[in-house]
Amino acid sequence: MEVITFNNLSLVYDWKFNFRDDNCAICRNSLMDCSTKCIVENKNIDTCAPIMGECGHAFHKDCIEDWLSSRRKCPICMQRWKTKLPKKKI
Numbered sequence: 001m002e003v004i005t006f007n008n009l010s011l012v013y014d015w016k017f018n019f020r021d022d023n024c025a026i027c028r029n030s031l032m033d034c035s036t037k038c039i040v041e042n043k044n045i046d047t048c049a050p051i052m053g054e055c056g057h058a059f060h061k062d063c064i065e066d067w068l069s070s071r072r073k074c075p076i077c078m079q080r081w082k083t084k085l086p087k088k089k090i
Contacts, residue, residue: 019050019058025076026063035060055079 019031027036031050038048038060052058057076059067067075074081 019052020056021058024050024060024063025057026059026067029060031058031060035063037062037066052084053079054082054084 021031023030024035029035029039034043034045034048037043038045043062047062048060050058051061051064053064053074055074055077057074059075064075064081068081072081073079
């Protein structure tokens with residue numbers, strides 16, 4: 001949660017990804033937090049952001065990239081991994 005102050009008003013906002021899983025099955029950290037690798041290497045959130053496969057499972061970006069370097073299937077359901085791309089707005 002983050003607090004922003006603007007003209008003496010304090011605004012509080014919170015955001016959440018809409019994934020069916022709460023944790024990355026590879027590093028076991030919450031998808032809302034950085035992966036273990038990102039914490040150790042002090043990387044920014046863009047590197048650690050979660051991504052979803054077409055199968056519906058989500059992982060931290062760096063975790064699934066490491067996993068896919070030696071296998072091409074989702075670690076949970078073993079379907080061939082294909083990243084689900086966001087829908088384009090018209």
